[in-house]
Amino acid sequence: MEHNAIELSGLTKRYADFTLGPVNLTLPGGAILGLIGENGAGKTTLIKTMLGVARPDGGTVRLLGREAEQAKADIGVVLEDCFFYEGLHPRDVGRVLGGVYPTWDGALFESYLNQFGLADKKSIRALSRGMRMKLSLAAALAHRPRLLLLDEATAGLDPVVRDEILDEFLAFACDEQHSILISSHITSDLEKAADYIAYLHQGKLLLCEEKDRLLEEYGRLACSEAELSVVDASFLAGVRRGKFSCEALVKHRARFAAAYPHLTVERVGLDDIMVFINRAEKEREAEA
Numbered sequence: 001m002e003h004n005a006i007e008l009s010g011l012t013k014r015y016a017d018f019t020l021g022p023v024n025l026t027l028p029g030g031a032i033l034g035l036i037g038e039n040g041a042g043k044t045t046l047i048k049t050m051l052g053v054a055r056p057d058g059g060t061v062r063l064l065g066r067e068a069e070q071a072k073a074d075i076g077v078v079l080e081d082c083f084f085y086e087g088l089h090p091r092d093v094g095r096v097l098g099g100v101y102p103t104w105d106g107a108l109f110e111s112y113l114n115q116f117g118l119a120d121k122k123s124i125r126a127l128s129r130g131m132r133m134k135l136s137l138a139a140a141l142a143h144r145p146r147l148l149l150l151d152e153a154t155a156g157l158d159p160v161v162r163d164e165i166l167d168e169f170l171a172f173a174c175d176e177q178h179s180i181l182i183s184s185h186i187t188s189d190l191e192k193a194a195d196y197i198a199y200l201h202q203g204k205l206l207l208c209e210e211k212d213r214l215l216e217e218y219g220r221l222a223c224s225e226a227e228l229s230v231v232d233a234s235f236l237a238g239v240r241r242g243k244f245s246c247e248a249l250v251k252h253r254a255r256f257a258a259a260y261p262h263l264t265v266e267r268v269g270l271d272d273i274m275v276f277i278n279r280a281e282k283e284r285e286a287e288a
Helices: 043-051 068-074 090-098 106-115 129-141 159-172 187-193 211-217 225-229 253-259 270-287
Strands: 006-014 019-027 032-036 058-063 075-078 147-151 179-183 196-201 204-210 219-223 236-241 246-250 265-267
Touching: 006 043, 019 043, 019 058, 019 204, 032 043, 032 187, 032 270, 043 058, 043 068, 043 147, 043 179, 058 068, 068 075, 075 129, 090 106, 090 129, 106 129, 129 159, 147 159, 159 179, 159 187, 179 187, 187 211, 187 270, 196 211, 196 270, 204 211, 204 270, 211 270, 219 225, 219 253, 225 246, 236 270, 246 270, 253 265
Parallel strands: 032 179, 032 196, 075 147, 147 179
Antiparallel strands: 006 019, 006 058, 196 204, 219 246, 219 265, 236 246
């Protein structure tokens, strides 16, 4: 029986100065979810809570159709920082983890070391950030997980290395048996790789939709204040007013074009969507 890769229902985590959730989110098997949000939005907290590193205060987590604790052996994790002891050699990591994971595939790990140019490196201390990230990815993949959880795994990497790592993600999730959640500030990576996009703002999940539908549904309108004043507010997801003109994030782009054929709406990227929705949320919070 096929299961959803991730099922979060009412997931909540409270700290003294921050609350995550309640988060309701489902990721089908075989899909890649891009998790976006500003710094401090709760992306890392969400991943830690899913893994049980942070104990949730409410709600449930099911991964691969099971309780999170029961699914741990089938989950690979890559964090922003490489936490392997710097005195180890890349092959030493394989020897250590081979005793931890019953499904560890030493030959597969060795093939990744060769593919990533890590086999002959002397120590982790001497590795660049990109090479350390490749080592973390090799270690995460070598125990043959079904779900990857990636927290800013491509942050700070040059475009060539990022593209190489993204290709590995796409190869991993090319069938319905493997899925990925990747949090990233680099929305161009998510536009390339993700099937779904979830947007966290101050601990609240503001949207979770198919990426292609999201990019098709929203558009950017540049117009005058007078032109904006006649637009039905239900079409507007966010507005930015300047001294001489206005910009707005428009929902239901096709319907808007039919209703206002004299106004031009351009396609947008994930950055535009996040910036406009974030601005609208802050305005609502200020008015509350």
